[in-house]
Amino acid sequence: MNVTHEPPVKKILYWCDRCNVPLIGRTCACGAEGRExxxxxxxxxRPALAADMALIIRLVRERFGNVPVPAVLLLNKTGGVDRADLVLAHGHRFxxxxFDPVARKFVFDLAPExxxxxxxxxxxxxxxxxxxIEPGQGQGRMGGKKFRLTTPHPDGTAIVKLKNRFGTGTVRDGxxxxxxxxxxxPRTGKNPDWAQVVQQNRYHLKNLERSAVRMIKQHIHDRPVCNVSFSGGKDSTAVLTLARKAGVTAAFFLDTGIEFPETVAFVRSQGVPVIxxxxxxxxxxxxAGPPGKDNRWCCKLLKLRPLQIHLAEVGPCVTVQGNRWYESWNRAALEExxxxxxxxxxxxxxxxxxxRALxxxxxxxxxxxxxxPLYEKGVERIGCWVCPSMLESEYEVxxxxxPAYAxxxxxxxxxxxxxxxxxxxxxxWGLWRWKALPPKMRELCRDRGIPVREDYTLQAEPPDEHEETVEIAGERTLEPDMAAGTDGGYDVEAIRRDFPILGDLIYLDNAATSFSPEPVIAAMVEFEHRYRANVGRGIHRLTGIASQRYWHAHEKVADFIGGKDGVVVFTRNTTESVNMVxxxxxxxxxxxxxxxxxxxxxxxxxxxxxxxxxxxxEIVGIGPDYQPDLAALERAVTENTRLVALTQASNVLGVVTPIREIAKICHDHGALLLVDGAQAVPHMPVNTEDLGCDFYxxxxxxxxxxxxTGVLWMKEACIExxxxxxxxxxxxxxDGYTLSPGYQQYEAGTPNIAGGIGLGAAVSYLQAIGMERIHRYExxxxxxxIAALSKNNRIHVYAPPDPARRIGVVSFTVDGFHPHEVALQLDEAADIMVRSxxxxxxxxxxxxxxxxxxxRASLAYYNTRQEIDLLVATLDEITR
Structure with a gap:
């Protein structure tokens, strides 16, 4: 039988009636024992702060006039559909x-005490x-009964009286x-401020501090490094203060990119380094859709990943953190x-x-x-401003x-x-904050007629038959204005916005297949929705548009590879292009x-x-630098050599081969040259005329x-x-036929029209960024x-030593691990996709x-330094 033990939380608050202050221990500095x-x-x-006080005073006085509210109010968080606090004053319920998330307003319900x-x-x-109230209703016991009013009274809390007795009531619908x-x-009490509360609790605060500092010192040397995880909230601020008293100087703050600017400014003011x-x-x-309290995918992306990178640099460490039992039941059993x-x-x-927060x-x-400063402004949970754990009441703040964020x-x-x-x-109503709605929110939906499925998710509404459901954008390209970029004018974040698929994963398998940006997808969808027709086989409007766009895609590709004087044929892929030759x-x-x-x-x-x-x-080998053995290749090329076929960039080693030198050898011996540019075209400027090849x-x-989609470029249309x-x-x-000129003779049947147009859009996209820029960035x-992997003596890197002769394809092995095992662990541990x-x-x-x-980790122009660092950090962790 499983026995669940309740955590040792403090369920009692003490109050000194003599000083009229809350106590965190049993006795007050005045010597009096606190009332439970x-x-x-x-x-x-927790204390009611400036925004809380202003709100409570406003709500109370709107109802009951210029009523005095003491300076010391406490808020006891309770369960509700959103914000729900029991307000304590003078040591009693006030x-x-x-907050009502449907009506979007705050409500104060007065307590009889x-x-x-x-x-x-x-x-x-x-x-x-x-x-x-209407005559005849006020007979017998009044408590717990409902009465119809004779005069209008606003809904909400009210004070009721009958002769010399008083109580509270709730008005609704008359x-x-x-x-x-x-x-x-009637009672009166002292009206101390929070400075007096602190003074009366100094003894208990000293004990709390002494115990916490002792704990930190006890564990400060459990690992080689000790640091503080600082979030900018009250708890981590307290921990930072305590840790510094214990001799800990290192701290760090993880910037998720969606922090309140006030928090980032506060962190910097504390001298804490920002990651x-x-x-x-x-x-x-x-x-991924919006995160939920029960679906916190964002924490893995925005906190755990950068933390992993940071810890890889720091090494084993003791981290002092501000977690408390009272924050959630998940933390209620937290050990030392x-x-x-x-x-x-x-x-x-x-x-x-x-x-406790108090x-x-x-x-x-x-x-x-x-x-x-956010606390005084009404934000109780300091964190990301789109965090699902924030209350709707805080979202109103x-x-x-x-307003721009909201x-x-x-x-x-x-x-x-x-x-x-x-x-x-x-x-x-803020229902996005849960993937599966909790009981209180399901009850709210039921009361308001919002259907909920059996799995507690919201039920979709039937679509509006008259509503346009698909909106197609015209072809567009990324404007090459990236002056705001942090990498020499290269704004990778602006580029990544065109790749929604990148959101929650790290994709380093680009040598196999890269991702398509939104303009490429939009161009293909536009074809399907706006002018889908066959090419070159009609005179009506749609076929004219399709033919022109498809032809123009060939022209774009030819310009992209400097091959306007040759013939560009669209194929299915590199494999088909090579086989055609x-x-x-x-x-x-x-x-x-x-x-x-x-x-x-x-x-x-x-x-x-x-x-x-x-x-x-005949296959020619390579040297220690992974370059083809040119001397052996030249010896192999004889008068019987019809063709030399080689890659411009290896899909395993990333080595860039000397195509121009090889082209000279070929042409000196009357041989044709075919270049496999599958790994080169995405990563560097290519000019087929300068290369001197016959097929690309x-x-x-x-x-x-x-x-x-693929391309076969030919210097001359010399193949059948x-x-x-x-x-x-x-x-x-x-008894015969005449072939069409140009590329048409090699594209029999209906081609992949949408794909060809999409390929043209991809070329435009890359050109807008600039292939020289892409090459430098990658x-x-x-x-x-390569530098980071080489530091780990259990990782063996296979890459050319000359940075000028390689692309972003890096192969490596890990001692003691099969390549497939490494790839699987990278996926499962950190959502990193590599090939093995x-x-x-x-x-x-x-x-x-x-x-x-x-x-194999293969890079693209939309990858980031942080992704590289996380790959290395995860590999370090695997090998460790």
Whole structure:
């Protein structure tokens, strides 16, 4: 049988009636013993600060006139649909403060215990049960009964009287429900301020401090480094103060990118280093949807990832944190020390875990410590301004304090709800804060007629038949104005906004397939929705638009690779392009093909198959720098060599081969040159004329274009078409045919029109950024990755030593781990996607003595330094 033990929280508050102050211990500095006050779950009590006081005073006086409110009010958090606080004054219940997320207003419900302190000052809000209710109702016991009023009275709390007895009641819809009536004896009390409260609790505060500092000192040497995790909130401020007294000087703050600016400014004022954000919340939320209290994906992206990077630099450490039992039931069983399950490097200690918010504030006031100004402005939970754990009442504060922030989040929630068919309450009432609604919110929905599914999620509304459901944007490209970028004018965050898929994962498998930006997808959708028609086979309007856009895509590609004087043919991929050359050249027995050990299977197997026709294939090796052995290649090229075929950049080693030098060798011996540019085109400027090649092949899906698209560029249209049929002929007679000129003769049948147009959009997108810019930016990432990996003696990197001769494809192995195991752990531990295995280059990896292959991280222009750092940090953790 499982026995659940309730945490040792303090359920009692003490109050000195002599000094009229709350106590955090049993006795007051005046010598009096405190009176016990039972608190409500979760038993956390805190001072009412400036915004709280102003709100309570306003609500009370709007109802009852110029009623005095003491300077010391306490708020005992209780359960509710949103904010719900029991207000304590003079050591008694004063009332309940709550926020209605539907009506979007605060409500104060007066407690009967408040009447002795305010009744003599009340000038309004009193209902006389002798004259204010309909005749015949006031017979017998009045408490608990409901009576119809004779005169209008605003809904909400009221004071009721019957002769010399008083009580409170609730007015609704012209009726008043009366609580118990009793004789009220007027009372007065001292009106101390919080400075006096601190003074009367100094002895207890000293004991709290002494115990917390002792705990920190006890564990300060459990790991080589000790630091403080600082959030900018009251709890971490108290912990920072205590840790500094214990001799801890190091601290850090994780900037999620969606922090209140007041918090960031406060953190900097405390001299705490700021760790910059490692993820883009607004890119991630487009894909993942809004986070919830029960679906906190954002914490992993915005906090755990940068923490992992930071800890990889710091090493094993003891981290002092401000977690308290009273914050949530998940923390109610928090031990003195706890191993961070997400980061084995970190041992957390919680020296104030048994403090209530009252103790925290009193301690900070006693120490005259600076406190985050957001508390006085009405924000109780200091954190991200879109955090689902924030209350809707606090979100109203955000609307007034930072309207631009609120407008941005409101716009997203409204669009998301519309897209998912969710009711307006999803946004208006703050129901987005849960993936599965808790009981109180389900009850609210039931009472208001909002349907909820059996799994407690909101039920979608039927779509409006008259509403436009699909909005198609015209083709666009990213404007190359990135002067605000932090990497020499390269604004990677502006680029990443066009890739919603990047939101909550780290994608380092770009050598296999890259992601497409929104303009590419929009161009394809526009074709399907606006002018879908076949190309070159009609004269109507739609086919004219489609033909022009498809032809223009060929022109864009030709310009992109400096190949306007040649022929650009659209294919399915690099593999098909290479095979078209292998099948289309007029081979004869004795011809030879020279290639290298670096090649992808797609640039090897088509030549091997030519052995059936008497064509031999010779493979040239590589040197220690992974470059092809040019001397061996030159020896291999003879008068019988028909073709040399090699990659411009290896998809395993990232080495960039000397194409121009090889082109000269080929042409000196009368051989043709085919270049596999699949890994080069996405990462560097390419000019086929400068390269001196005869054929250039690449894939669209590796350069942010659609899958199923590729290019074969030919200096001259010198191969036989692989397929015959419609669309590639000018005329057909009973006994012959005439081929169309240009690319059309190689694209028989209906092509991938949408894909071709999308490929053209991808080219425009890359050109708008600038391939030189992309190359420089990726080179910096690659240098960073190789340098960091090389520091780990259990990781072996296979990359060319010359930074000028490589692209962002980095292969490595990890001692004691199969490459597949490393890739799986990276995915599961940190959402990092890499490739593992032979990478379709089995002869190469086996020649390197790596029969199981390698782990490969391949970069793109939308990757970031933080992603590189997280990869390295995770690998360090795996190897550790």
């Amino acid at each position: 006050i039972e608190l409500l779950q979760p038993y956390d009590v 009332g309940w403060l709550s 408040a009447l002795p302190f305010i009744l003599r000052h009340v000038t309004s809000g009193i209902i006389d049960l002798e004259t204010g 009726q008043v429900r009366v609580r118990e009536l009793a004789t009220v004896e 910059e954000k490692a993820g883009d919340f607004f890119s991630a939320v487009e894909k 020390t706890s191993q961070n399950p997400a980061n084995p490097l970190q041992l957390n200690i919680s020296p104030i875990r048994n403090w 103790e925290v504030f009193l301690y900070l006031w006693w120490q005259k410590a600076e406190i985050n 955000l609307r007034a304090m930072h 407008e941005r989040w409101d716009a997203f929630l409204t669009a998301y709800a519309k897209k998912k068919g969710l009711p307006e309450a999803f946004h208006r 292998a099948q289309g050249l007029p081979w004869k027995a004795g011809d030879r093909v020279i290639t290298t050990i670096l090649e992808h299977h797609s640039n090897l197997l088509p030549w091997r198959r030519l052995a059936r026709q008497g064509v031999t294939t 092949c690449f894939s669209g899906h590796k350069m942010s274009g659609p899958t199923g 078409p692989a397929m015959l049929g419609g669309g590639m002929i000018e005329t057909v007679t009973a 080179a910096g990432l690659t240098d960073r990755l 295995g032979h990478h379709c280059c089995q002869p190469l990896v086996e020649s390197l003595g790596l029969p199981e292959g390698t782990v």
